[in-house]
Amino acid sequence: MTHLGFPLVGDSLYGSRVRIPSQASDQVIDALRKFGRQALHATQLGFDHPVSGESLLWTSPMPADIDLLTKALSEDADQTCF
DSSP states (O other), X not given: OGGGTOOOTTOTTTSOSOOOOTTOOHHHHHHHXXXXXXXXXXXXXXXXXXXXXXXXXXXXXXXXXXXXXXXXXXXXHHHHOO
């Protein structure tokens, strides 16, 4: 995503240091600085088994750290974009 101009939060390999938006709230700044890994998660993963043809599907809830970060960013966007 970095090559498209959208680095992932916490991506130390392809990203750079944390970039804080200039109008970010203290809550967002704190959440971004404390986030210690890539902000990637699949809530659903599935495929058709190559031998049996059976459709396989796994689901997993959003991890708490990503959920908190998402909420902080969403609340901040609501306050600064409108």
